[in-house]
Amino acid sequence: MPLGALRPSPLVEQATQHLRDQITGGQWPVGTKLPAETALAKTLGVGRSTVREALRALAGAGLVQARQGAGVFVIATEPEEDWPTRLRRAAVTDVYEVRMLVEVQAARLAAQRRTKADIAAMRAALEARRAAAAGDDAGFVDADIALHTAVVTAAHNPVLSDLFVEFVPALRTGLIDLLDILDLRTHEPQHGDAAHEALVRAVERGDADTASSTLQAELEGTLARLYRL
Numbered sequence: 001m002p003l004g005a006l007r008p009s010p011l012v013e014q015a016t017q018h019l020r021d022q023i024t025g026g027q028w029p030v031g032t033k034l035p036a037e038t039a040l041a042k043t044l045g046v047g048r049s050t051v052r053e054a055l056r057a058l059a060g061a062g063l064v065q066a067r068q069g070a071g072v073f074v075i076a077t078e079p080e081e082d083w084p085t086r087l088r089r090a091a092v093t094d095v096y097e098v099r100m101l102v103e104v105q106a107a108r109l110a111a112q113r114r115t116k117a118d119i120a121a122m123r124a125a126l127e128a129r130r131a132a133a134a135g136d137d138a139g140f141v142d143a144d145i146a147l148h149t150a151v152v153t154a155a156h157n158p159v160l161s162d163l164f165v166e167f168v169p170a171l172r173t174g175l176i177d178l179l180d181i182l183d184l185r186t187h188e189p190q191h192g193d194a195a196h197e198a199l200v201r202a203v204e205r206g207d208a209d210t211a212s213s214t215l216q217a218e219l220e221g222t223l224a225r226l227y228r229l
Contacts, residue, residue: 023064031073034072036071097223106157111210113155113156132144137180138176
């Protein structure tokens with residue numbers, strides 16, 4: 001598609017998309033040096049500041065790279081997927097494996113850093129999980145995730161918390177499917193209750209080794225079931 005003047009509107013978005021189309025459409029292959037900002041601004045009928053913002057957006061997507069004194073070059077023809085998109089596309093077992101690495105360490109930190117408020121939140125979440133056993137699978141999974149979220153929160157590490165939040169949509173879908181396909185709660189309505197009680201107790205008394213090993217055993221059991229789906 002040839003370059004041409006743009007209609008007024010959200011000009012940065014239009015400029016970004018127009019330049020992106022040149023790259024993804026093959027007009028500007030990898031290694032191509034883009035025209036100067038002034039030339040692009042004239043061609044697109046926008047100001048240089050608009051072009052500059054569009055180039056920043058393309059750089060953020062991993063499509064172009066500015067090289068000091070040389071210009072802006074195409075370095076890829078497909079945008080990089082952001083982390084949430086990658087998680088949505090990933091197999092639930094892959095996400096669960098990473099979840100184990102993150103959450104087992106979070107349990108260890110939670111045992112070392114928990115506050116009275118954290119303990120109260122975990123206890124409340126544990127009781128809510130027990131109450132949810134009388135409901136449907138989706139509600140039970142939501143209550144289970146809320147308990148795990150309370151444990152991760154007690155680690156007081158915002159990066160761990162942010163990672164866990166990103167995992168939740170994929171985990172939720174996989175766990176609901178697991179309960180439905182294997183019909184686990186028909187024979188064990190309080191599935192995992194003893195392990196979760198042991199986890200909360202270990203965190204509460206500050207036993208980092210037991211907290212991490214208890215959670216790891218629980219997650220490994222669930223992962224083994226997911227592998228069999």
